[in-house]
Every structure is written in structure tokens, then in C-alpha cells.
Amino acid sequence: MNVSIKEEVGNTYSDNDQFNNSKNSNEFIIEIEGLEKSFDGFKAVDGISLKVRKGELFSLLGPNGAGKSTTIRMLTTVLKPTNGDAIINNISLINDKNKIKPLIGVCPQDNVIFEALTAEDNVQFVGQMHGMDRVENELRTKALLEKMNIAGREKAAKTFSGGMKRRLNLVMSLIHQPQILFLDEPSAGLDPQARRLVWEFIKELKKTGMTIILTTHDMVEADALSDHIAIMDHGKIIAMGTLNELKKGSNNGNILDFSFYSNEELIKTKNKLEEIDNVKEIKELENNKLVISFTGGIKTFKQEILSWLDSFKTLHFREDSLEDIFLKLTGRGLRDN
Numbered sequence: 001m002n003v004s005i006k007e008e009v010g011n012t013y014s015d016n017d018q019f020n021n022s023k024n025s026n027e028f029i030i031e032i033e034g035l036e037k038s039f040d041g042f043k044a045v046d047g048i049s050l051k052v053r054k055g056e057l058f059s060l061l062g063p064n065g066a067g068k069s070t071t072i073r074m075l076t077t078v079l080k081p082t083n084g085d086a087i088i089n090n091i092s093l094i095n096d097k098n099k100i101k102p103l104i105g106v107c108p109q110d111n112v113i114f115e116a117l118t119a120e121d122n123v124q125f126v127g128q129m130h131g132m133d134r135v136e137n138e139l140r141t142k143a144l145l146e147k148m149n150i151a152g153r154e155k156a157a158k159t160f161s162g163g164m165k166r167r168l169n170l171v172m173s174l175i176h177q178p179q180i181l182f183l184d185e186p187s188a189g190l191d192p193q194a195r196r197l198v199w200e201f202i203k204e205l206k207k208t209g210m211t212i213i214l215t216t217h218d219m220v221e222a223d224a225l226s227d228h229i230a231i232m233d234h235g236k237i238i239a240m241g242t243l244n245e246l247k248k249g250s251n252n253g254n255i256l257d258f259s260f261y262s263n264e265e266l267i268k269t270k271n272k273l274e275e276i277d278n279v280k281e282i283k284e285l286e287n288n289k290l291v292i293s294f295t296g297g298i299k300t301f302k303q304e305i306l307s308w309l310d311s312f313k314t315l316h317f318r319e320d321s322l323e324d325i326f327l328k329l330t331g332r333g334l335r336d337n
């Protein structure tokens with residue numbers, strides 16, 4: 001009962017052999033050690049350490065204000081860390097940031113595009129800045145814009161919808177085929193169809209061997225794309241691993257959401273639940289809600305509780321998700337800010 005998930009999940013990353021079971025474990029392209037950023041004494045990023053393997057997709061998942069963008073801005077040389085360092089492709093961010101710049105591509109959270117230029121001109125301009133061959137630049141620009149469904153448009157980017165601008169910025173971030181691509185909330189503001197398109201595109205990029213670091217507050221996105229996930233909150237990494245490792249660390253159970261009409265009802269049920277062996281954790285939320293994680297099958301558990309349950313408002317069974325892991329670690333949902 002009331003197992004501390006934080007400690008259990010913590011074991012999967014607190015030692016230095018973060019991914020010691022995986023192949024190519026020595027091929028870390030990014031090694032972050034104690035990275036910290038303070039703004040007037042406020043620690044937006046509070047000493048994070050993690051390693052990213054070459055060719056993998058690593059997600060920073062966390063609610064607004066967790067410190068994801070600040071982390072990305074440090075890794076992409078925009079912000080100077082207050083403490084710590086990152087070794088990127090064997091180069092120290094602190095000592096040699098200019099050598100890192102050519103290796104990376106960045107799609108920032110807020111679009112950076114030239115509103116007066118067409119999509120093609122925006123992308124080709126970035127290609128030119130990276131010293132790309134003219135013909136290669138043109139061909140790649142056309143092909144990538146095609147994939148993002150924004151090819152062949154003659155109008156200036158200022159006439160584009162928010163979703164089109166986002167997809168344009170994505171293409172701009174990778175025209176030069178960077179070894180490492182940073183995507184800060186790549187699908188924020190996209191409609192579901194465009195989001196799928198972007199996800200498929202990111203999956204294809206991964207197949208080319210590109211290392212991708214993305215941030216998201218969307219657990220479905222993290223789930224769909226990531227090899228490894230670091231869950232961030234208040235500037236710290238509170239859990240890290242593969243999706244399966246994270247779920248295992250959180251007891252790999254099922255979830256029952258309960259809501260009650262009154263606190264008396266809630267307490268009565270809670271007391272009974274505490275007597276059940278299968279119940280691994282009970283979390284009380286606002287508005288007379290309980291979230292229960294339990295092991296064993298849903299059917300058996302349901303039969304058991306329905307045999308003594310008096311009154312409740314709603315009851316809903318589901319599988320454990322990243323959202324639940326976050327909830328268990330912090331007592332808040334990913335979307336409650």
C-alpha cells in the first residue's frame with residue numbers, strides 16, 4: 001500500500017548505467033551532467049542529468065513550466081547554463097559551443113520564420129546559411145515541403161495558418177540534415193490530422209538515423225514516438241526510462257477512477273480499499289475523487305468491490321498510462337498547471 005513510486009522508478013536511472021541493458025550502450029551522443037539554469041535565483045532547470053543514445057528519440061515530458069524549453073535552449077546554445085555541462089558528440093557545451101552549432105537543428109516552441117518570404121524561400125534561406133549546395137538545397141526543400149503538405153505555395157508565410165507555419169518551421173529546422181534535431185513541442189497547436197502527419201514524419205526521420213530530442217506535455221505523443229522518456233517537473237527529472245520501464249516502476253497496474261457525492265462516502269470506500277491486497281496505491285484528489293492502482297485482472301477486482309460497494313457517483317476502469325505515472329509522482333495531472 002502507498003508504495004513510493006518515485007523511489008522505485010528512481011532506481012532505473014539513479015546510477016550511471018542508465019541504459020546498460022541496451023545495445024550500443026556506449027554510443028551516447030548527448031551526456032548531460034548536472035545542468036542547471038537560474039533566472040534571478042529561480043531554478044527553472046534544477047540540475048538534470050541524462051544520456052541520449054545515437055539514433056534514438058528521447059522525450060522530455062512534463063507540464064507547462066517544467067523547464068523543458070529552458071533545457072532545449074541551453075542544449076542548443078541559446079542560453080548559457082548556470083551550472084553543469086552537456087557533452088554533445090564529444091564536445092563540451094560550456095567550452096566549445098560554436099562547434100556544436102553545425103551538428104544540430106532546432107524547431108523552437110515559438111515559430112521563427114520570415115513572414116514576408118514564401119515557404120520555399122524560408123527553407124532555402126536556412127539551407128544557405130548552413131552552406132548547403134544550391135541544387136541539393138532546392139531539391140530537399142521541395143521534397144520536405146511536399147511531405148508536410150505545404151509545397152508549391154507562392155504566397156508569403158504571413159498568409160499561412162498556425163498549423164502551416166508550424167510545419168514550415170519543422171522543415172526549416174532540418175533542411176541541413178543535422179545529426180541531432182531538437183523539437184520543442186513540435187505538434188503544439190496542430191489539428192489531429194496535421195499532428196498525425198508530423199508524427200509519421202518524425203518516425204521517418206528516426207529511420208534515417210537522426211537523433212531526436214523532443215519536448216511535449218502530451219503523453220500520447222510521448223508514448224507514440226519515444227524510445228526513452230524523461231518526465232520533468234519543477235526543473236527536475238522525476239522519472240526516466242522506456243515506456244515499459246516507467247510503467248513497471250509504477251507497479252504496472254490497472255487504474256480505477258472513483259468519484260463520490262460526499263467525502264463521507266469517499267472515506268468509507270477508501271477504508272475498505274485499504275484492506276485489499278491487490279490495491280497498490282490510493283490517491284485522493286480534489287472534488288471527492290479517488291484514483292486507485294491495483295494489480296491482477298480488472299474483472300476480478302470489479303467483482304470484489306461491487307460485492308460491498310454502497311454508493312458512488314462514477315467508477316471507471318482503465319490501463320495505467322503515462323498520465324497516471326505523472327499523477328502518482330506529483331499528485332497532479334499533466335494538464336493541471
Ligand SMILES: Nc1ncnc2c1ncn2[C@@H]1O[C@H](COP(=O)(O)OP(=O)(O)O)[C@@H](O)[C@H]1O
Binds near residue numbers: 039062066068071
Ligand atoms: N527568460 C526567463 N526569465 C525568467 N523566467 C523564465 C525564463 N524562461 C523561462 N522561465 C521560467 O522558467 C520556468 C520553466 O520554463 P520553461 O522552460 O519554458 O518550461 P516548459 O517549456 O516546460 O513549459 C517557468 O516557470 C518559466 O516561467
Ligand SMILES: [Mg+2]
Binds near residue numbers: 068069070109184185
Ligand atoms: Mg516549453
